[in-house]
Each structure stands twice: as C-alpha cells, then as structure tokens.
Amino acid sequence: MSKFKKKKSGDLPAVSTASLPDIVFMLLFFFMTVTVMKDDTLKVQNVLPTATEVAKLDKKNRIMYIYAGKPSQRYQAKYGSTARIQLNDKFSSVEEVRPFILAEIASKPQEIQNVLTTALKVDGETNMGLISDIKQELRKANALKINYTTRKGDVMQNLQ
C-alpha cells in the first residue's frame, strides 16, 4: 500500500458558513445606524416635486414640518379628495397652522427659536391656493424661513 492515498476526486468540500453571522451582523449594524424613525404617520399623498437647485436642510430639531396633499386612499371616504393640510398626526384647517407653529416654536429651546425653518412637504398635484394660504399664516406667525422640500432630479419631470 502506498503511503500517499489519492484523494477521491469529485467530493467538494463544504463551504464554511462560520463567517455568515459576521457578515449579517455587519449589514445589520449598517441598517441600524442609518435607520431614522418616522415621527409622523403620513395621512396625505406625498409625491414631492423634483428640483435641481436644492440646498440641504438644517439639523432635524430646527425644523417644523407641514404636510399637504390629497388624503390617502383609505381616508378619502371620510375626508374627501380635496387637498388637506396635515399637522402632526391629524388633518387640520388653514386657521390651525398659526397656533401649531407658535406651539412648535415655544417647545424648542430658546437659543434656536429664531433659526427655525418650516419645511413644506407638499404633494405635487396640490393647487397653489392652499400653499398661499399656508404662507400667509406663516407670515402672520412670523415664521419666515421656509423650505419647499423636494426630491433631487430633473425639473422637466414635473411637467409630465
């Protein structure tokens, strides 16, 4: 008998899965760190328009969000299909914008109260009338810094 036995060919060695948990953990940590928890549940349709000349928004705690658009499909039976404003978690009328903004400003620390920005997250199909009304209310509340939140992309997409 020879000392060197020939290995049987065709028998593939099993791939070691010992490093699989490490790989998965790496992915897990990536997603854990990038995840941002949503504060508001959207009740309106919110397809933002696109723009190219965008600027980054300030830190998250310096921003007040106002949503507007048609109510989502499941709320349409109750609220109709005309565009509505959403503040925090509920549908609101234009008159409620000012108290909301003033309450938001009051809830922030004193140092940043005059650098707050109002982000308008408005659906592309909304009529400008509603937005002008919101802007008038913001002027009355003296919250003059606003930001039209948009996605980055070609403007011509808006016209289709």
Place this chain on the structure above:
Amino acid sequence: MAKRDIPEVSAGSMADIAFLLLIFFLVTTTVETDSGINRQLPPNEPPEEDVVIKQKNIFTVEVNRNNQLLVEEQLMELKDLTEAAYKFLDNGGGTGDEACTFCQGAKDSESSDNPTKAIISLRNDRQTDYKTYIAVQNELVRAYNQFRNREFKRKFPGERMDFIQATDMYNDPKTSQSRKDELKEKLTEIKGMIPQKLSEAEPRKS
C-alpha cells in the same frame, strides 16, 4: 474525579437571529428627503414707503391655471425660462451711477439697468399646480446661480470652484473656521453684487 465538560453553546442559530433583526431594520428604513429650495417670506407688516421701480427693471413671470407661462407678456416654455431670466439679469443697460461694470449682456436700454436693481416678479393662479410652481422657482434660482457662479469664478479664480461649491464648503462642518471666514467674505461680496430679488405677488383668484 474527572472534570465535567461544559457543553458548548451552539452558535448555529446566531445567523438566523441576526437575519431576523436585519430584515426588521430593512423593512422599517425609510429614506428621508431632507433637501429643498429655501425661501424667505416677506414680513407681515406692509411696507411704509412706496418704492418706485422702473418697469424695465421688473421681469414678470405669470403662471396661469393651466400651468402655462407668461414671461414679459409673452408665452414661453419652461425650458427657455432660465435663459431669459439670465439675459435679463445680465443685461446691465444702466449708465452713470447705475452702470454695471461686470455685466456681459446685451446692454439693452429696455431691460434691467443693473443686477442689484433687477427684480423678478412671480405671480401664480390659485389653480396652478404646486409642481409647476416649484419648477418655475427652480428655473429662476438656477438663473441666479449661473450668474453668481460666473462672477465667482471670474473674481476669485484662485479658488478653483464656483459659487455653489463655495457655499457647500462654507456649510460643511469639516471646514475650518478661518477658511469659513474667508469664504463668507467672498460669498457676501457676490451676493451683494447679484442679490436674489424674487418677489411673489398674491395669487390671482379665478
């Protein structure tokens, strides 16, 4: 007595647990949009004095209920808006005190005197779509940015960047304070030369 062996805990299910967590985070992750067009609203008090502005220094843009554009009383496509606004800003038709030293435009006496005097007035209808409004705003801002980029490059060739890049650098927290001060001075100078005067009229009811 022989030492009893501690049985090893099997790590085989570790991957499954990690996968479960991974899938949870994958599903809950939403990509937040946190960028947009910044605007400053005018204060609520009505202006005290009436400012007289020459008609030729105003560039009127109207958007009607069918999302059509009327620029300086002429129908226009959105794609031509930036160029028209740029031409208007860069015109520099003023003479004497109002002359514009850096403009390269046509020097038409019927168009704006000086970028500091030029005002773009935007009026839309209550029925106009928000996305059209954003598109128009974007194109007008783009005209300003193009002009500012050109002047920034011409005035500060040593920087090897344009106005937008310089603004980004200024806003970047990694930039050192001394560099920021230096940039701020330059940016303010360009902004003084070409102020963004975009006025919005009350929307028309129809």
